[in-house]
Amino acid sequence: MRPVLIAACLLLLAPITDSWWASGSAVILDPRMVCKKNRRTRGRLAQICRNETGLLKEISRGVTLGATECAHQFRNRRWNCTTQRRSMRKILMRDTRETGFVNAITAAGVTYAITRACTAGSLLECSCQKEVPKPRRGRVAQMPQPPSPAQTDRWQWGGCSDNVRFGLQKSREFMDSRYRKKSDIKTLIKLHNHNAGRLAIKNNMKVECKCHGLSGSCTLRTCWWRMPAFREVGDRLRDRFEGAAKVISSNDGDSFMPESPNIKRPGKKDIIYSEESPDFCSANMKTGSLGxxxxxxxxxxxxxxxxxxxxxxxxxxxxxxxxxxxxxxxxxxxxxxxxxxxxxxxxxxxxx
The missing domain is CATH 3.30.2460.20 (Wnt (Wingless and Int-1), C-terminal domain)
Incomplete structure (x- = not known):
């Protein structure tokens, strides 16, 4: 059994103190630890922890999905997204490009797992999305193109679209809500990278269609939204990792800006960081490098x-x-x- 699969099992079965993706005193990737550390909070996070056990299960699956994809994307690199608990804790305590990727792929994994559960009918809180997607006011709609006339006489929205709207909402509520009142540079970067991970799904939704008609004539097509394969999400975020931008705190203390004025300000889809990475050549537990x-x-x-x-x-x-x-x-x-x-x-x- 591969190490990442063992880690996935431990995530669901091991005691809370054995969480392997942890960031110092703020464990961000074990849902049970998050709930334990935020028992006295109010709002949506507290409600999820107390009442939505099915959602917590999907969040755990999303964390495992992100961990597996991280290990795949970095399997041939000096830093291979190790599942070694102490090493990953040190990585998450810093603010390097690797930290940014872990935060982004985890937010994407949580969004993906929740959305997939909605479509499958595994959550009482949601179902698949059946309404016709509407353009956002004041922006160019990112609408899929209907089938060409050569392919079909008519087409319509229908079927069971992936309810990514619900997945995005719950991912934000669980992963971001306890950081909203903070404005330090590490928190701003964390929230930005969370959002970049979610956008790798939201901005790459696809259209699937099914033909209707006698003898395969396809006189009518029913079309619906579908998420990209998670491997595609991982590929996109790995590309963002390659082009990650280093940022520093702005003078107002509530935002960030590129380290150099000659560098273009990173967009919402970009991964950002504030610390240089170690070379990961030699073992160094201070940095989390296993060599x-x-x-x-x-x-x-x-x-x-x-x-x-x-x-x-x-x-x-x-x-x-x-x-x-x-x-x-x-x-x-x-x-x-x-x-x-x-x-x-x-x-x-x-x-x-």
Whole structure:
């Protein structure tokens, strides 16, 4: 079982004190810990914690979804979005690009899981969205294009659209509400990156249609909104990570601005940060870096998983292993496939 799957199980089953994505004294990604630390608060967060247990379950699933995607997106990098609890705690206590990505992908995961539960009918508080989407006043509507006349005679909104509006609302209420009264730079950046994660879903909704008509004539199409695949959401946020902008506090103390006046102000969809990242080459528990010693690299790659990049130019050791695989397979009538077992040699490179 992969480490991220083990972490997912621990998130749901382990004691509260064993949460693995924690930020110092403010645990932001374990719903049970959030509720425990905010028992005396009022408002929507308190209501969710006391009365909406089904929603808390979906939030936990969303956290796991974000963690899994983070591990996938960074699997070939020096920082691989480790599920090691102490390391991740240190990462979240800082304000680097990696912190920004974790906050963004988590907010996206929570939004996605809640929206998906609405569509599936798993939550009493919501259902799928059936009304026709309306343009926002004063803005160009981000409306999907109807099918072309060559494809169908008529089309209409219908079916069961993903209720992303509800997912966005609940994600904001749970993840953002306890920070709203704060205006320090780290809080402003956290809230911005939360929103960037949600926008990676909201701004990339797609249209799916179903044909109706005799013999597949498609004389009518019913169309509805659908969320993008979460892998696509992760890809978009990884691109935002690559182009993340460094910001500093503005003079008013209630906003931020680019570190350099020559840099364009980051938009709502961008990931931002205020601290430079460590190089993650060597183990350093002060920064949360586990180092890359012992990591497997790719000698034929020119990317982030290359032995030069991943091993930080320290070199690597090559080992030859034998792997079993099926070979010389034959189909035997009827109905069986018989294979031999062959052993092939493969070279693997491990960072020093």
């Amino acid at each position: 890359t010693e012992g990591r497997q690299c790719n000698i034929s790659s020119a990317g982030t998983d290359s032995c030069d990049q991943l091993c930080c130019r320290r070199g690597y050791v090559q080992t030859t292993i034998r792997e079993a695989e099926n070979c010389n397979c034959q189909f035997k009538w009827c109905c069986e496939v018989i294979c031999e077992t062959c052993y092939v040699k493969r070279d693997i490179q491990t960072c020093l």
